[in-house]
Amino acid sequence: MAGRIVTRAEKGKRKAKGKGDGKSRKKATSGASPRQDAPAAKVSVGPEPTVPAPRTATPADDIAAPLARAFLWVDSPLAVQRLILGLGALCAFLFLFDLFWHRHAYVPGEGLWGYYAIAGFVSFTVIVLGAKALRTVIRRDEDYYGSTAIDAESYPESGLAQVAAGDGEEAAGLLQVRDARVVGLVDGVSRADGGSRGVEVASGRGGATS
Amino acid sequence: MNLLLTPPFLYLVAAAVCAFLPARGRAILLLGTPLLGLLSLYLLGTGLHASVAVIGFELEFARVDRLSTIFAIIFSIAAFLSGIYAWHVRDTIQQVATLAYAGSAIGGVLAGDLISLFLWWEGTAVASVFLIWARRTPAAYATGFRYLIVQVLSGMLLLVGLLMHYEDTGSIAFEHLGLVSPGTFLIFLAFGIKCAFPLMHNWLQDSYPAATVTGTVVLSAFTTKMAVYTLARGYAGTEVLVYIGAVMTLFPIFFAEIENDLRRVLAYSLNNQLGFMVVGVGIGTPLALNGTAAHAFCHILYKALLFMSVGAVLYRTGTSKASELGGLYKTMPVTMVCCLVGAASISAFPLFSGFVSKSLILSASAGNGYYLVWGALLVASAGVLSHSGIKIPYFTFFAHDSGKRPAEAPAHMQIAMIVTAVACVAIGVFPGLLYALLPYDVEYHPYTVDHVLVQMQLLCFALLAFVFLMKTGRHPPEVRAVNIDSDWTYRKFVPSILPGVVTSVVGVDRALRHGALGAVGQVRSGIARISRPGAALARGWSVNSMMLVVMALMVLVLVLNLVID
Numbered sequence: 001m002a003g004r005i006v007t008r009a010e011k012g013k014r015k016a017k018g019k020g021d022g023k024s025r026k027k028a029t030s031g032a033s034p035r036q037d038a039p040a041a042k043v044s045v046g047p048e049p050t051v052p053a054p055r056t057a058t059p060a061d062d063i064a065a066p067l068a069r070a071f072l073w074v075d076s077p078l079a080v081q082r083l084i085l086g087l088g089a090l091c092a093f094l095f096l097f098d099l100f101w102h103r104h105a106y107v108p109g110e111g112l113w114g115y116y117a118i119a120g121f122v123s124f125t126v127i128v129l130g131a132k133a134l135r136t137v138i139r140r141d142e143d144y145y146g147s148t149a150i151d152a153e154s155y156p157e158s159g160l161a162q163v164a165a166g167d168g169e170e171a172a173g174l175l176q177v178r179d180a181r182v183v184g185l186v187d188g189v190s191r192a193d194g195g196s197r198g199v200e201v202a203s204g205r206g207g208a209t210s
Numbered sequence: 211m212n213l214l215l216t217p218p219f220l221y222l223v224a225a226a227v228c229a230f231l232p233a234r235g236r237a238i239l240l241l242g243t244p245l246l247g248l249l250s251l252y253l254l255g256t257g258l259h260a261s262v263a264v265i266g267f268e269l270e271f272a273r274v275d276r277l278s279t280i281f282a283i284i285f286s287i288a289a290f291l292s293g294i295y296a297w298h299v300r301d302t303i304q305q306v307a308t309l310a311y312a313g314s315a316i317g318g319v320l321a322g323d324l325i326s327l328f329l330w331w332e333g334t335a336v337a338s339v340f341l342i343w344a345r346r347t348p349a350a351y352a353t354g355f356r357y358l359i360v361q362v363l364s365g366m367l368l369l370v371g372l373l374m375h376y377e378d379t380g381s382i383a384f385e386h387l388g389l390v391s392p393g394t395f396l397i398f399l400a401f402g403i404k405c406a407f408p409l410m411h412n413w414l415q416d417s418y419p420a421a422t423v424t425g426t427v428v429l430s431a432f433t434t435k436m437a438v439y440t441l442a443r444g445y446a447g448t449e450v451l452v453y454i455g456a457v458m459t460l461f462p463i464f465f466a467e468i469e470n471d472l473r474r475v476l477a478y479s480l481n482n483q484l485g486f487m488v489v490g491v492g493i494g495t496p497l498a499l500n501g502t503a504a505h506a507f508c509h510i511l512y513k514a515l516l517f518m519s520v521g522a523v524l525y526r527t528g529t530s531k532a533s534e535l536g537g538l539y540k541t542m543p544v545t546m547v548c549c550l551v552g553a554a555s556i557s558a559f560p561l562f563s564g565f566v567s568k569s570l571i572l573s574a575s576a577g578n579g580y581y582l583v584w585g586a587l588l589v590a591s592a593g594v595l596s597h598s599g600i601k602i603p604y605f606t607f608f609a610h611d612s613g614k615r616p617a618e619a620p621a622h623m624q625i626a627m628i629v630t631a632v633a634c635v636a637i638g639v640f641p642g643l644l645y646a647l648l649p650y651d652v653e654y655h656p657y658t659v660d661h662v663l664v665q666m667q668l669l670c671f672a673l674l675a676f677v678f679l680m681k682t683g684r685h686p687p688e689v690r691a692v693n694i695d696s697d698w699t700y701r702k703f704v705p706s707i708l709p710g711v712v713t714s715v716v717g718v719d720r721a722l723r724h725g726a727l728g729a730v731g732q733v734r735s736g737i738a739r740i741s742r743p744g745a746a747l748a749r750g751w752s753v754n755s756m757m758l759v760v761m762a763l764m765v766l767v768l769v770l771n772l773v774i775d
Contacts, residue, residue, distance in 0.1 A: 064541065064543075065544075072540075075611075088674065103663070103664065106577060117671040123592035124672040127464065127589070127592065127593045128675075128684070130464055131467035132684075132686040148349060151471065151692045159422055162527065164616060165617045165618070166617070
């Protein structure tokens with residue numbers, strides 16, 4: 001349990017982050033605050049306790065599960081840029097491949113150069129823009145159907161186990177992103193604050209679980 | 211073989227026993243029953259088993275052939291996987307309902323006659339509604355009733371249809387029916403409702419997001435695929451299905467694209483995938499029917515996987531709304547990876563399950579000259595990528611950071627998702643495993659250069675379009691809202707005009723009664739007038755004129771006799 005306590009103790013250092021939906025963040029933070037006051041009293045045994053809302057994250061003590069470490073680069077605009085460039089290169093390759101490979105066509109027009117590439121791009125664009133136009137006609141408020149529809153009601157808490165990362169048994173081995181500038185993965189544009197590079201295991205978490 | 215040892219009845223017995231077991235026993239039963247069902251199916255072997263004579267009808271409860279077997283197998287697998295996923299559930303009602311529902315669905319695909327099909331048909335309706343009511347909110351009760359009304363309506367149509375069909379043919383056998391009589395048309399409509407044909411589809415998108423976290427996973431597997439099976443059995447090669455299916459693949463993608471509740475996005479996506487299967491049934495060739503069966507098999511797995519991952523997010527965060535989610539990959543990476551596998555499978559990326567099943571249907575439509583339909587399926591394939599392939603994982607686990615840092619899904623949910631994900635990949639990599647189960651022997655090779663190339667072109671350029679739309683700010687944002695669909699007519703429009711209609715009907719009725727009463731009064735006073743003392747009727751008449759009147763009457767009777775004859 002020691003690791004989790006350390007994790008929570010560090011919450012105190014959190015700084016407010018301007019990003020995200022302010023309303024839900026605020027609610028979540030207030031829900032988490034009683035647990036900050038008495039971290040040692042918290043013992044999670046048996047079924048997961050239900051808490052009002054998962055805790056919110058701030059750059060200072062953001063957390064990530066071990067597997068997520070391989071994906072932290074998605075928060076970096078530069079890495080995403082590279083991904084997009086890679087996709088562009090793949091598309092160019094596939095487009096040019098049509099030049100050298102004679103496809104057997106079953107449907108009239110199917111054999112034309114770039115047929116599928118254009119079909120994919122145009123279909124997707126038309127669908128998304130068509131749906132966007134459709135929304136102007138069919139969009140209604142969330143409580144449009146009132147109490148006869150589930151849209152405006154929240155899922156009953158008894159059927160959920162809203163555990164924040166770092167609070168349940170599932171938190172074993174949770175990593176702490178002291179600085180999201182992960183070595184060799186992220187260029188550090190997205191989360192500039194913080195000094196040390198790398199991902200560290202939340203202190204003592206792994207060993208103390210048993 | 212003993213009736214109770216056939217798969218559907220095994221489930222029913224298990225459901226009955228389940229109600230009296232402790233929590234852990236119930237959860238184990240949920241896992242054990244599908245395994246026993248599979249064993250029973252294996253032991254039965256091909257043929258007609260469990261025939262029961264009831265009031266002169268021979269009911270066939272276990273027709274095992276290749277078409278019914280593949281559906282029975284995938285239903286059993288789905289029941290087992292949902293059992294793992296629902297390991298934490300302590301709600302007896304849900305557990306009993308799940309067993310009864312899965313058993314009814316398997317009974318439906320094994321039914322060899324229309325009467326037993328009807329019984330299972332209603333069984334799925336009644337059992338499944340409890341998975342919605344188990345949410346235990348007023349909205350869920352209301353939604354459940356809407357769902358039940360539609361399902362029971364489908365059952366009534368099936369009953370009336372089968373009675374008319376029996377009148378026509380003297381047979382209750384559930385073989386190929388075709389659209390040949392009013393009876394078969396009604397049966398077709400009944401199947402169409404459960405298969406969510408366009409304009410009969412709203413029950414699906416209305417109810418599935420209203421079920422419990424685990425209930426939706428169960429719901430997604432059975433009802434609609436049972437309907438696909440019945441269409442394949444009764445209406446293979448019915449050409450109208452090709453066009454119905456094509457429309458089904460197209461229209462839901464627009465709704466899915468702008469829907470905020472991710473479980474409803476998946477419900478629309480389910481509708482779109484059913485379209486592919488219905489097209490296959492409509493074409494009706496062995497290749498196409500193989501495509502339908504294969505797609506149903508793969509679809510149940512990847513759709514369950516997607517519902518599981520979104521369900522896990524709901525279980526941990528309390529919401530499945532895209533506008534409230536984002537950035538969850540950091541603390542739910544296992545769920546995220548499984549969701550991505552499901553997304554890749556439904557989008558039909560090579561090496562994932564959707565690729566090896568959807569291509570059978572596309573090949574069949576191109577090979578049989580349905581070029582327009584083939585084009586629609588191509589567009590729909592890009593559409594699948596947009597809402598299920600990108601929207602679900604992207605807006606849940608990436609996109610803008612919602613600040614939510616929920617714990618990873620519980621271990622049993624992770625196991626269920628990982629097993630399902632592995633199955634999706636295994637089918638994609640070794641399609642022979644799936645093809646061996648298909649109803650017809652057809653040689654088909656999905657991994658040709660041509661096929662992989664065109665699919666990759668289609669998907670990569672669609673992805674490029676997504677990047678383009680996001681970068682230029684043209685992609686519609688996720689907003690808290692609902693979108694009305696055709697169910698608006700019976701949920702809003704009719705209720706809103708009903709008072710007016712009632713008032714005007716009452717008004718017209720009153721005016722008509724008033725007029726009629728007035729007319730009766732006029733006639734009465736007229737008669738009174740001519741029968742007053744001294745008036746025409748009260749006067750003394752001469753014998754001559756009496757005779758004249760009698761003669762006139764007799765002539766009239768004679769003439770009438772001649773005319774009417």
